[in-house]
Every structure is written in C-alpha cells, then in structure tokens.
Amino acid sequence: MPAGxxxxxxxxxxxxxxxxPLLLLxxxxxxxxxxxxxxxxxxxxxxxxxxxxxxxxxxSVHGDPPGATAEGLYWTLNGRRLAxxxxxxxxxxxxxxxxxxxxxxxxxxxxxxxxxxxxxxILAGSCLYVGLPPEKPFNISxxxxxxxxxTCRWTxxxxxxxFLHTNYSLKYKLRWYGQDNTCEEYHTVGPHSCHIPKDxxxxxxxxxxxEATNRLGSARSDVLTLDILDVVTxxxxxxxxxxxxGGLEDQLSVxxxxxxxxxxxLFQAKYQIRYRVEDSxxxxxxxxxxxxxxxxxxxxxxxxxxxxxxxxxxxxxxGSKKAGIWSEWSHPTAAxxxxxxxxxxxxxxxxxxxxxxxxxxxRRELKQFLGWLKKHAYCSNLSFRLYDQWRAWxxxxxxxxxxxxxRGSCPRADGARRERxxxxxxxxxxxxxxxxxxx
Amino acid sequence: xxRREGSLDPQADSSISPLPHLEAKIRQTxxxxxxxxxxxxxxxxxxxxxxxxxxxxxxFSPPRLPVAGLSxxxxxxxxxxxxxxxxxxxxxLTALPPLLDVVRRxxxxxxxxxxxxxxxxxxxxxxxRALGAAVEAVxxxxxxxxxRGPRPEPxxxxxxxxxxxxxxxxxxxxxxxLRVCGLYREWVSxxxxxxxxxxxxxxx
Numbered sequence: 001m002p003a004g005x006x007x008x009x010x011x012x013x014x015x016x017x018x019x020x021p022l023l024l025l026x027x028x029x030x031x032x033x034x035x036x037x038x039x040x041x042x043x044x045x046x047x048x049x050x051x052x053x054x055x056x057x058x059x060s061v062h063g064d065p066p067g068a069t070a071e072g073l074y075w076t077l078n079g080r081r082l083a084x085x086x087x088x089x090x091x092x093x094x095x096x097x098x099x100x101x102x103x104x105x106x107x108x109x110x111x112x113x114x115x116x117x118x119x120x121x122i123l124a125g126s127c128l129y130v131g132l133p134p135e136k137p138f139n140i141s142x143x144x145x146x147x148x149x150x151t152c153r154w155t156x157x158x159x160x161x162x163f164l165h166t167n168y169s170l171k172y173k174l175r176w177y178g179q180d181n182t183c184e185e186y187h188t189v190g191p192h193s194c195h196i197p198k199d200x201x202x203x204x205x206x207x208x209x210x211e212a213t214n215r216l217g218s219a220r221s222d223v224l225t226l227d228i229l230d231v232v233t234x235x236x237x238x239x240x241x242x243x244x245x246g247g248l249e250d251q252l253s254v255x256x257x258x259x260x261x262x263x264x265x266l267f268q269a270k271y272q273i274r275y276r277v278e279d280s281x282x283x284x285x286x287x288x289x290x291x292x293x294x295x296x297x298x299x300x301x302x303x304x305x306x307x308x309x310x311x312x313x314x315x316x317x318x319g320s321k322k323a324g325i326w327s328e329w330s331h332p333t334a335a336x337x338x339x340x341x342x343x344x345x346x347x348x349x350x351x352x353x354x355x356x357x358x359x360x361x362x363r364r365e366l367k368q369f370l371g372w373l374k375k376h377a378y379c380s381n382l383s384f385r386l387y388d389q390w391r392a393w394x395x396x397x398x399x400x401x402x403x404x405x406x407r408g409s410c411p412r413a414d415g416a417r418r419e420r421x422x423x424x425x426x427x428x429x430x431x432x433x434x435x436x437x438x439x
Numbered sequence: 440x441x442r443r444e445g446s447l448d449p450q451a452d453s454s455i456s457p458l459p460h461l462e463a464k465i466r467q468t469x470x471x472x473x474x475x476x477x478x479x480x481x482x483x484x485x486x487x488x489x490x491x492x493x494x495x496x497x498x499f500s501p502p503r504l505p506v507a508g509l510s511x512x513x514x515x516x517x518x519x520x521x522x523x524x525x526x527x528x529x530x531x532l533t534a535l536p537p538l539l540d541v542v543r544r545x546x547x548x549x550x551x552x553x554x555x556x557x558x559x560x561x562x563x564x565x566x567x568r569a570l571g572a573a574v575e576a577v578x579x580x581x582x583x584x585x586x587r588g589p590r591p592e593p594x595x596x597x598x599x600x601x602x603x604x605x606x607x608x609x610x611x612x613x614x615x616x617l618r619v620c621g622l623y624r625e626w627v628s629x630x631x632x633x634x635x636x637x638x639x640x641x642x643x
Contacts, residue, residue, distance in 0.1 A: 045608050045609075046608060046609045046610075076493065078491055078492045078493070079492030079493030079496055079499075080492075106491055106492075107489065107490070107491040108549070108550060108551075108552060109489060109490055109491060109549040109550050109609070109613065110491075110549070110609050111491065112490070112491055112492065112493065112494070112610060112613075114493070114610070121500070121502075122500070122501050122502060124610075125501075125608070125610030125611070125613075125614070126608065126609075126610055127608075127609035127610050127613075165551055165552065
C-alpha cells in the first residue's frame with residue numbers, strides 16, 4: 001500500500017490540485033534549503049562565483065543520527081571525491097572545504113557539491129555556478145521580409161562561452177520617440193536571433209540593441225540604427241521554368257515571375273541566376289539580370305541535365321538608396337539540353353575538330369549576334385575571324401568551352417562576371433581583346 | 440446492433456457480450472502502458488543527464504525524499520486483488536501530473552536550454568493523465584470503479600511545489616525531480632504489469 005499521510009486509497013474525495021494559490025501557504029511547510037531529509041546543511045547554498053576564484057564551504061550536521069559527526073564526512077564535486085587535504089574539521093559537527101582556482105561549471109544547472117557521511121550516504125548538497133559575466137554582443141544584422149516584419153541576429157561576445165546560462169534580449173525602439181520594446185520570438189534563425197512579426201513603422205529609423213544577462217552581470221551591444229526600407233528582402237521568384245530553345249544544343253531558356261508580395265511597391269528588382277550540371281556541386285552565377293524575368297543560358301553542354309535557381313534583390317524600395325538584401329534561392333528546376341542525333345567527329349562529340357568552323361544554327365545565331373554587337377555595343381573589332389581563332393585555340397588546349405552571355409546585354413570592358421572553372425582557363429570577352437590572351 | 444465505443448454499461452444491450460469490448464479495452468490500455476514505460480525510462484535518462492554527475496551514475500542514491508501524496512508501489516501491491524491494484528494505479532497516475540508540472544517549471548529555470556527535457560516532462564504529465572483515464576475506464580468496465588483514489592491534498596501538492604520553488608536549494612530541487620521521474624516510471628511499469636495479468640492469454 002502506498003505510504004504517506006494521504007495515500008491514494010485512503011480518501012474518497014476528489015479535489016483538483018490548487019498549486020498556485022496555495023504556494024503562499026507552503027512557506028510554513030517549505031523545507032529549509034539543504035536540510036530536511038539530508039540531515040545536514042551546506043553553506044553557502046548555490047553560490048555564484050567567477051572562474052578562477054576560491055570557495056570556502058561548510059557542511060554542518062544536525063539532528064541525531066548515529067555516527068553523523070564531522071569525522072568521516074567527505075566531499076564530492078560532480079561525483080568526484082575531493083582530496084582530503086582540501087577539507088578540515090572545524091568542530092564536532094562541521095566539516096569545512098576550501099577550493100581554489102575554480103573552473104567553469106560543467107553544466108548549466110550548476111556543479112553538484114555534495115557532503116557525504118562516512119558510509120557514502122548523501123547528507124546535503126549545494127550547486128555551484130562558476131562562470132564569467134557576459135561580454136558585449138556585436139555584429140547585429142537585421143532584415144525585413146516584404147516590409148512586414150524584422151528578423152535580427154547577433155554574435156555573442158567572447159565566443160559566447162560564459163559557463164552560465166546567459167539570457168539575450170533584443171530591444172528596439174523608434175529613434176525619435178517611443179518606448180523600449182522587447183523582442184519575444186527567439187531562436188528563429190539560429191541560437192542568437194529574434195523575430196519581430198508586426199507593428200513596424202516605415203520611413204522612420206529604429207534603434208536596435210541586444211542585452212546579455214547572467215548571474216554575474218550584464219552587457220549591452222552597440223546600438224544599430226536602421227530604416228525597415230533599407231533592409232528589405234523578399235521571397236524567391238516563383239514559377240521558375242527552364243526549357244529548351246528549339247533544337248539548340250547549348251542553350252536553355254529560364255523564365256520566372258517577379259515576387260508577388262512586392263508587386264505593388266516601386267522597386268527595381270535585380271535577379272541572379274545560378275546553374276550547375278546535374279552531377280556537379282559547382283554553381284555558375286549569372287549576374288546583372290536586371291529587372292527582367294527571363295534569360296537565356298548559352299554555352300552549355302549538349303545532352304546534359306542542368307539545375308537552375310533564381311533569386312531576387314528588391315533594392316530601391318520607395319527610393320531607398322541601400323543595396324537591398326538577396327532573397328533565398330528558388331527551388332531548383334531542372335532541364336536538359338538536347339543532343340544532336342547525328343554523330344559528331346571523333347565518335348559522338350558535339351564540338352567540331354580543331355580549326356574547322358562549326359555549322360548550323362549556332363553559327364547563324366553567332367553571326368547575328370556579332371552584327372548586333374557591332375551596331376549597338378561599340379565592339380568594332382569583333383569578327384568571325386576572331387571567333388574562329390578563338391575556337392581553334394580552345395580546341396588546341398582540349399578545354400571545354402563554358403562561357404555564357406545574357407540575352408540583350410553586352411559584355412563591356414568592365415562587364416559581366418566570369419567564373420573560373422577548375423582546370424579551365426577563362427578567356428575574357430572584351431571588345432578588341434586579342435584572342436591569344438587568357439586570364 | 441451497434442457497439443458503442445467506450446460504453447460503460449455492460450447491460451446496455453443484453454444481446455451483446457461485453458467481454459470482447461472489455462478485452463479490447465484491456466489490451467489497448469496495456470499497450471499504452473507498455474509504450475509509456477519506455478517513454479518514462481527515456482525521461483529518466485534525459486533528466487539525469489541534465490542534472491550532472493553524480494545524478495545518473497550507478498550507485499547514486501540520494502535521500503528518498505517523501506513526495507507527499509504519492510509513494511512508490513508497496514511491496515505487497517502484487518498480492519492485492521486486480522481491481523484494487525488498478526485503483527491504486529489509477530490514483531497514482533492521477534497524482535503524478537501536477538508533480539511533473541512542478542518539476543518542469545523548476546527545470547525550465549535550471550535547464551532553459553534543454554527543450555527536449557522540458558518537452559518530455561510536459562508530455563509525461565499528459566501521458567499520465569491519459570493512462571490514468573484509460574485505467575479508470577477499464578475499472579468502470581469491470582464494474583469496480585466505485586472508489587477512486589483521491590488526488591493529493593492541495594497543501595500537500597503545494598509542499599512539493601515549494602521544494603522545487605526558486606528559493607529552495609537547487610540540489611534538493613534536482614533530487615525531488617529525480618524522485619518524481621522515478622515514481623512516474625515505477626507506477627507506469629506497475630500499471631503495465633497489472634494490466635498484463637488481465638490480458639486474455641497473459642499470466643494469471
């Protein structure tokens with residue numbers, strides 16, 4: 001039968017638990033800290049100490065259990081018995097302990113300092129909190145998703161290790177007026193982050209800072225001042241479609257839709273595209289896709305599956321001069337370039353032999369492109385002869401071509417980025433550049 | 440004819456034998472108790488891990504603080520008649536949730552970065568309520584539910600809360616939590632054993 005004053009079978013009345021209202025009544029019955037069934041008291045109870053400091057503690061036996069005098073008592077700390085020379089008997093009922101140069105607490109609930117009787121039974125315990133005060137948090141960065149919210153993250157000072165539970169609180173207020181507010185949704189994008197979901201003003205700066213507090217003190221970061229409009233990001237472009245361009249073996253067309261959440265706001269969207277071959281981890285990035293919702297990738301390998309992603313930067317919202325923040329990449333979309341049915345020279349290779357001009361639709365399109373460049377882009381030195389020289393050089397070095405160009409843009413001298421491929425030289429396309437030069 | 444789920448009156452429809460329903464109920468409750476025994480063991484392991492050594496070490500034997508209103512199953516428990524055992528099981532399972540809540544609140548202060556522990560403590564309270572209700576349903580189906588074990592008196596429960604309150608020592612609070620988690624495991628395991636003896640085909 002269950003023992004105790006009111007075992008479950010002894011009474012018939014059903015009473016709901018009333019914890020909170022009766023907590024005050026419990027003071028009378030509250031056990032003394034470190035006493036009661038432990039038959040001893042450790043002092044101090046649950047102290048907080050700096051790393052490297054010392055501790056003087058006592059274990060005082062009370063009551064009248066047989067053999068429970070200070071003689072024979074011993075200490076353990078986190079289960080490890082402490083050396084006898086660290087203890088001394090103060091009187092018949094008190095054993096003292098002296099610890100020096102304390103290390104940081106092993107667990108955040110406190111190190112377990114326990115006073116044992118001679119037979120090993122536990123008489124009392126006390127938890128030590130040894131650590132460091134927090135240092136100033138820093139590196140606060142914030143962003144707003146579609147101007148509806150604000151998420152911030154920061155770096156804790158001193159690498160974050162204080163050995164004590166340290167509470168971080170993100171505070172914010174309107175710069176010119178208003179009261180301090182405290183962020184409430186923590187750990188949204190990592191351990192040191194917070195999300196403010198609503199009630200944010202535009203066109204007026206906020207002051208944002210982080211306060212760190214633990215048992216040994218507190219610290220406050222520098223104040224970050226920002227306008228929500230200067231830190232806007234958005235969702236990835238939806239409806240990304242990748243498709244073939246007729247029978248062109250080395251091209252794919254990418255189309256997408258501008259993020260709908262910001263469609264009603266004035267901004268100049270920038271886009272980036274990245275793509276990779278199916279079994280590769282190396283992405284190639286197409287920059288400078290400004291305010292367009294389509295792009296054609298060229299210079300691709302025939303008969304190859306490509307994964308493509310797009311992201312958006314909604315800079316310039318309501319005249320903001322700041323750079324804006326890139327969205328996440330869209331979900332990968334895959335498509336494959338067609339492969340020609342007729343075998344190429346060398347047993348199926350799509351590229352022609354060294355020096356031989358390519359034929360077919362690629363060459364026709366290239367001719368048109370060169371004509372357009374001469375007319376619109378001050379690239380008077382470009383010619384088919386230059387192109388053939390380059391092709392011969394590429395064939396000679398047995399390297400795979402992989403340049404790309406965006407439709408409707410000109411690779412100016414200060415122009416588009418080039419990705420350096422592993423083991424592939426990059427030939428800069430710049431008007432007038434000699435084909436023998438490589439970067 | 441229909442079988443109403445949860446029907447507590449074996450004579451509601453005399454043309455239907457209540458036995459299959461009762462057997463099913465016992466089996467289900469036994470399965471639940473078996474599952475919760477495993478969860479209770481996991482809770483105990485999680486708990487001792489976050490309190491630090493020597494909690495969880497073999498041979499660690501803190502003073503068995505009395506938890507007012509609830510004790511471990513008595514040595515003579517197994518010798519009692521089945522309905523009496525189940526009544527004691529149900530009473531203990533009813534007493535456990537507020538104790539687990541007290542432990543969870545204190546652990547939220549001592550181990551705020553242990554979300555899994557806090558979640559397990561919260562779930563344990565819900566699980567104890569669910570198993571207690573299921574055992575009471577079995578008792579009702581057996582026609583043996585005329586006496587319910589009482590919940591601990593409010594002052595008694597509040598005394599437990601005080602032992603775990605912030606102004607009480609941290610070490611005693613850790614020990615109390617260990618005791619409560621241990622009692623939860625003992626009573627869930629005891630319930631599983633008592634129901635197992637009622638499962639048709641199980642040990643007599």
